[in-house]
Amino acid sequence: MRINQPAESAVWEPGGRRVTFLSFTRRVLYRIASDGSENEPELLIPDVILDSLWTYTPDGREILGERIAGDARRLLSYPIDGGDPRTILQTDGIEIEAALSPDGRFIAYTSDATGRPEIWLRPFDEEGPPIRVSSQGGQEPGWSADGGELYFRRRGPASTTPDLFAVSVVAEPALRVDMPRLLFSFPFLTPYTPTYDVGRDGRFLMVGGTPGEGTGNLVLVLDWFSELERLAPTP
Numbered sequence: 001m002r003i004n005q006p007a008e009s010a011v012w013e014p015g016g017r018r019v020t021f022l023s024f025t026r027r028v029l030y031r032i033a034s035d036g037s038e039n040e041p042e043l044l045i046p047d048v049i050l051d052s053l054w055t056y057t058p059d060g061r062e063i064l065g066e067r068i069a070g071d072a073r074r075l076l077s078y079p080i081d082g083g084d085p086r087t088i089l090q091t092d093g094i095e096i097e098a099a100l101s102p103d104g105r106f107i108a109y110t111s112d113a114t115g116r117p118e119i120w121l122r123p124f125d126e127e128g129p130p131i132r133v134s135s136q137g138g139q140e141p142g143w144s145a146d147g148g149e150l151y152f153r154r155r156g157p158a159s160t161t162p163d164l165f166a167v168s169v170v171a172e173p174a175l176r177v178d179m180p181r182l183l184f185s186f187p188f189l190t191p192y193t194p195t196y197d198v199g200r201d202g203r204f205l206m207v208g209g210t211p212g213e214g215t216g217n218l219v220l221v222l223d224w225f226s227e228l229e230r231l232a233p234t235p
Contacts, residue, residue, distance in 0.1 A: 009053035014060040020044060022053040022065075029053065029063070045078055048085075054098040064088065064098050075109070088124075099141045099150075100124060105171065108133065108141035108150055119152045121169070121177060133167055133177050145200040150177070153188060153195070161185040164196070164204075 010021040013031070020031040021041075027049045030041035050065035054075075057063070062077045075089040075098055088107070089095045094117075097110040107124040110117050119138040122130040133141075138152040150169050155162045165180040187208040188195040196206040 011053060011055055011063075014056055014058055020053070020056070020063065022050060027051065029065075045080065045082055048078055052096060054096075055100055057100060058102060058104040064100070066096060066098075097140050099143055101143055101147045101169075102145060103147055106147075106169070106175065108143070108152075110139045110141065119150070121150065121175070123175070128175065131175060131177060134165070134180060138165070138180075140195060142194075142196065142198055144198060144202065147171075151183070151196075151198065152180075162188045164188075 008022050008024050010019050012019060012034075016034060018031045019034050020029055022029060029044040029048060029050065031044045032038050032041035044063075048065075049067075051068045052066040054064045054066070057077070060080070062079055064075065064077050067074045067076060073089075073091065073093070073095060074087055075095055076085040077088055078085045088098070089109070091111075091113070094112045095109050099108045100106070101108075101124075105124060105126075106121055108119060108121045111120050111130075112118075113120075114132075116137055117139045118135070119133040119141050120130045121133050121141075122128055133150060134152060134154065137154050139155075140153045142151045143149070144151070148169060150167045152165055152167075153162050154165060163185050164183045166183050167180045168178040170176050170178075186206055189207045195208075196204055198204055
């Protein structure tokens with residue numbers, strides 16, 4: 001199924017029945033059925049204009065996005081029913097690429113608070129200081145299906161291929177993370193995001209190559225697990 005308009009930042013609704021995306025030109029949110037049963041996408045939340053779209057809350061009631069006004073950036077959570085948004089983060093720095101844990105308790109994000117992009121982690125709906133996850137640069141956090149691991153990318157020197165790291169996350173009795181460990185290197189298609197996703201079985205789906213020019217269409221691939229199993233059978 002192809003969505004015939006310039007689009008970016010496609011995210012799945014919980015349950016996978018619909019896909020929500022950000023219009024590249026209008027900066028508003030649309031959604032469309034993932035099974036191809038709808039010919040045209042519907043406008044999701046009227047009068048909401050975003051600079052970036054990040055993720056749904058696990059219950060599907062809110063969606064996280066970013067607004068930029070001058071030097072200030074706000075990470076906001078918008079109720080799907082059209083209620084007032086709430087501010088999750090607001091600083092003079094750059095906080096992007098928000099990723100919620102599968103249980104919705106914690107939010108990971110990329111921040112330049114130290115002078116370069118690093119991964120941070122903190123409670124989502126509770127008070128608590130942020131924890132710095134990476135120490136030598138990081139971006140694009142993502143979670144394992146059980147919430148026990150947090151992944152992120154890091155680009156080394158210009159001559160090297162970007163690396164993907166994993167960090168163990170322990171929630172009780174207090175939130176803490178272990179030291180990052182290298183999983184593998186891969187030519188991720190930077191600077192665009194997302195460049196990877198993680199299946200429930202722990203396998204990675206990645207986008208690699210050389211960035212091109214211009215805008216593209218959002219292409220939704222159905223039943224890709226079957227194709228992935230055909231091309232790369234599980235041992």
